[in-house]
Amino acid sequence: MAQTLYDKIWSAHLVDEEKDGSCLLYIDRHIIHEVTSAQAFEGLKQAGLSVWRKGSILATPDHQVPTTGRGLGLEGIEDTIAREQVITLDQNCRTNDIRHFSLNDHRQGIVHVVGPEQGATLPGMTVVCGDSHTSTHGAFAALAQGIGTTEVEHVLATQTLSQKKAKTMLVQVDGALKPGVTAKDLALYIIGQIGLAGGTGYAIEYSGSAIRSLSMEGRMTLCNMSIEAGARTGMVAFDQITEAYLKDKPFSPKGALWSKAVSHWKTLKSDSDSQFDKAYFIDACDIEPHVTWGTKPEQVLPISGLIPDPENETDSVKRADYTRALTYMGLKKNRSLMHTPIDRVFIGSCTNGRIEDIRAVAHFVKNRRIAPSIKEALVVPGSGLVKALAESEGLDVILKEAGFQWRFAGCSMCNAMNPDHLLPEERCASTSNRNFEGRQGPKGRTHLMSPVMAAAAAITGKITDSRLLEERE
Numbered sequence: 001m002a003q004t005l006y007d008k009i010w011s012a013h014l015v016d017e018e019k020d021g022s023c024l025l026y027i028d029r030h031i032i033h034e035v036t037s038a039q040a041f042e043g044l045k046q047a048g049l050s051v052w053r054k055g056s057i058l059a060t061p062d063h064q065v066p067t068t069g070r071g072l073g074l075e076g077i078e079d080t081i082a083r084e085q086v087i088t089l090d091q092n093c094r095t096n097d098i099r100h101f102s103l104n105d106h107r108q109g110i111v112h113v114v115g116p117e118q119g120a121t122l123p124g125m126t127v128v129c130g131d132s133h134t135s136t137h138g139a140f141a142a143l144a145q146g147i148g149t150t151e152v153e154h155v156l157a158t159q160t161l162s163q164k165k166a167k168t169m170l171v172q173v174d175g176a177l178k179p180g181v182t183a184k185d186l187a188l189y190i191i192g193q194i195g196l197a198g199g200t201g202y203a204i205e206y207s208g209s210a211i212r213s214l215s216m217e218g219r220m221t222l223c224n225m226s227i228e229a230g231a232r233t234g235m236v237a238f239d240q241i242t243e244a245y246l247k248d249k250p251f252s253p254k255g256a257l258w259s260k261a262v263s264h265w266k267t268l269k270s271d272s273d274s275q276f277d278k279a280y281f282i283d284a285c286d287i288e289p290h291v292t293w294g295t296k297p298e299q300v301l302p303i304s305g306l307i308p309d310p311e312n313e314t315d316s317v318k319r320a321d322y323t324r325a326l327t328y329m330g331l332k333k334n335r336s337l338m339h340t341p342i343d344r345v346f347i348g349s350c351t352n353g354r355i356e357d358i359r360a361v362a363h364f365v366k367n368r369r370i371a372p373s374i375k376e377a378l379v380v381p382g383s384g385l386v387k388a389l390a391e392s393e394g395l396d397v398i399l400k401e402a403g404f405q406w407r408f409a410g411c412s413m414c415n416a417m418n419p420d421h422l423l424p425e426e427r428c429a430s431t432s433n434r435n436f437e438g439r440q441g442p443k444g445r446t447h448l449m450s451p452v453m454a455a456a457a458a459i460t461g462k463i464t465d466s467r468l469l470e471e472r473e
């Protein structure tokens with residue numbers, strides 16, 4: 001029978017299946033960070049159990065680390081709880097002999113940037129992490145899922161995950177993205193189409209010519225945001241772009257093993273006649289730069305669009321939701337988002353903190369200055385390696401000359417679990433993935449957008465269509 005990519009990876013990892021559909025899935029790669037692992041290790045200890053397969057685990061602190069003052073080491077983490085969590089991760093890794101890129105390791109960074117850049121995420125793998133954006137790793141034709149702390153403990157102890165099989169959804173995007181339109185715009189557009197809950201219970205596979213022409217960074221951005229459409233995971237079939245990215249990565253197989261792996265990886269695509277439970281077909285040329293106006297990623301607009309009028313919504317829950325979002329965001333219905341003044345700019349996160357994102361921003365802001373009205377504009381590389389590569393290309397200099405702050409790797413202002421945050425009612429142009437109330441700081445207002453759109457907001461001090469500034473040479 002024809003199988004989807006999801007079916008293939010699922011059946012290759014199935015350990016057990018009960019009559020009610022409950023399954024036990026073998027896990028190949030387990031990535032951990034400081035926030036969701038401490039209790040899991042504690043639970044393991046209480047139960048007198050040990051870590052089952054240490055070599056499958058990779059750890060790094062990301063959420064609570066400061067993006068400045070790294071010279072101070074752990075002492076530089078001012079918040080005591082945050083410091084405690086990072087120290088606990090350190091200790092748990094040492095006690096259990098787990099590979100750990102600690103605070104001052106040059107490879108430290110956001111779990112979803114570090115895993116792929118190390119080649120720790122490989123095609124065909126089942127990958128888990130106690131973090132919702134684990135779907136990012138699906139860009140490598142892997143089955144990558146975010147799990148809760150109890151499941152982290154279960155995986156540590158048994159190397160398996162208990163769950164039922166998801167339904168499959170195909171999102172096929174054909175054609176070419178227009179200049180100035182990026183994978184982030186595609187992700188926001190898709191979420192706008194599917195809705196926040198549209199993907200609930202599904203594993204999404206992205207396919208089509210527009211997806212095939214995306215870089216691995218772009219595919220990761222897209223898979224990263226699958227969770228914001230409610231999906232359990234997002235994935236892209238293996239191809240030459242995946243192969244080229246993984247070649248010679250530290251954890252990638254080498255020599256004869258590499259060739260063997262590549263010939264297996266080539267089978268990691270959906271069979272041509274496979275059936276999906278649901279399918280969306282999208283034309284890439286229809287997509288414009290997108291910006292969120294509300295407090296959910298699905299509350300998004302093409303830059304030429306108008307903020308919706310809640311009164312036009314027939315669904316009363318949606319009507320109330322829209323009204324609340326407009327009040328929270330300090331916006332008016334039926335207006336354009338263009339020219340909305342911005343206070344802070346955040347470029348980074350596991351969605352858009354990769355080298356390609358930083359290159360795009362540096363290219364855009366070269367020989368320009370951020371608007372004087374901008375209080376702070378941060379560029380936070382997703383990992384120490386991204387930071388070093390960007391510096392070797394001189395991108396940090398360009399960014400600093402333009403008035404940006406160049407920081408150390410971490411989640412930073414994406415969810416404000418560290419010193420980087422918005423003040424109440426401050427408005428932020430952000431390349432992250434969630435615009436929930438208070439996400440970037442209490443009462444903070446987040447507009448999600450692509451790195452070039454955030455760069456354009458920094459330069460003009462307002463939400464702007466980056467394409468209007470692009471033609472300058």
Ligand SMILES: CC(C)[C@H](C(=O)O)[C@@H](O)C(=O)O
Nearest residue numbers: 035036063130131132133415
């Ligand atoms: C802290 C962590 C559990 C959380 C998540 O799982 O998503 C965070 O990464 C986020 O993006 O809000």
Ligand code: SF4
Nearest residue numbers: 133349350411414415
């Ligand atoms: S960068 Fe943001 S979304 Fe990604 S793992 Fe960190 S907090 Fe979560």
